[in-house]
Amino acid sequence: MPDRNQQFSTEQSDLLMQMLAARRDVRGNRFLADELDQSDIDKILKAALHAPSVGFSQPWEFVLVKDKQSRCTIAESFFEENEKALQQFRAGNYDAAKLEQYQALKLEGIVESPLNIAVFYNPKKGPVLGQTSMPEMGRYSVVCAVQNMWLMARSLNIGIGWVSILDPQKVKAALNAPQDRELVAYLCVGKVDKFYDQPELETLGWEERKAEQQVVLSEGY
Numbered sequence: 001m002p003d004r005n006q007q008f009s010t011e012q013s014d015l016l017m018q019m020l021a022a023r024r025d026v027r028g029n030r031f032l033a034d035e036l037d038q039s040d041i042d043k044i045l046k047a048a049l050h051a052p053s054v055g056f057s058q059p060w061e062f063v064l065v066k067d068k069q070s071r072c073t074i075a076e077s078f079f080e081e082n083e084k085a086l087q088q089f090r091a092g093n094y095d096a097a098k099l100e101q102y103q104a105l106k107l108e109g110i111v112e113s114p115l116n117i118a119v120f121y122n123p124k125k126g127p128v129l130g131q132t133s134m135p136e137m138g139r140y141s142v143v144c145a146v147q148n149m150w151l152m153a154r155s156l157n158i159g160i161g162w163v164s165i166l167d168p169q170k171v172k173a174a175l176n177a178p179q180d181r182e183l184v185a186y187l188c189v190g191k192v193d194k195f196y197d198q199p200e201l202e203t204l205g206w207e208e209r210k211a212e213q214q215v216v217l218s219e220g221y
């Protein structure tokens with residue numbers, strides 16, 4: 001049995017920080033088509049199952065999607081939704097250069113990655129301990145699982161890209177998801193030719209990383 005009361009060393013904590021900082025969102029321009037080892041997929045899923053959840057409700061479900069036809073159907077939803085996104089940016093008074101930049105962005109890797117994982121919220125019937133005042137806590141628990149997967153994948157040198165420019169109803173239909181399930185995340189998973197050392201959107205000048213002083217407050221606003 002592993003020692004759950006294990007104390008970690010400074011070197012181990014530094015290594016965790018190194019992995020946190022090296023985690024990247026990966027898109028279709030970086031994925032390799034190589035199949036993933038089942039043992040690696042198992043580790044990523046095991047990491048998900050160790051995430052915290054409100055009331056230990058574990059309200060997550062993971063649908064592994066390798067079938068090319070299903071991935072193509074879901075990719076079609078991305079293209080439709082991305083057209084709508086562009087219209088929103090147009091209506092939002094973005095200048096021509098920014099619109100052009102948006103159009104040039106690669107924002108998914110649904111077909112390029114060998115494995116997609118659709119992560120669903122399976123709401124529990126009846127009250128959940130800890131979720132009675134803030135119902136969104138169930139969904140947040142599912143997001144914790146996603147982050148665990150993202151980090152475990154990175155530690156295995158596997159990339160994950162989160163695609164949210166999708167019609168959740170179309171994804172649900174493609175995967176025969178029951179009515180009450182909610183799509184939380186659609187992940188593209190695969191080996192990569194390289195990991196960037198900073199977010200692509202930072203490199204392209206779309207957004208900058210915020211400094212700690214901008215977001216950390218002492219004793220209130």
Ligand SMILES: Cc1cc2nc3c(=O)[nH]c(=O)nc-3n(C[C@H](O)[C@H](O)[C@H](O)COP(=O)(O)O)c2cc1C
Nearest residue numbers: 023024025106107108162163164165198199200201
């Ligand atoms: C909730 C969520 C949804 C996201 N959706 C998309 C998406 O639809 N397309 C995309 O290219 N990246 C998406 N991303 C990735 C972010 O753009 C990325 O995390 C951010 O630019 C920081 O880069 P990094 O993850 O490489 O550090 C999403 C990330 C999160 C957390």
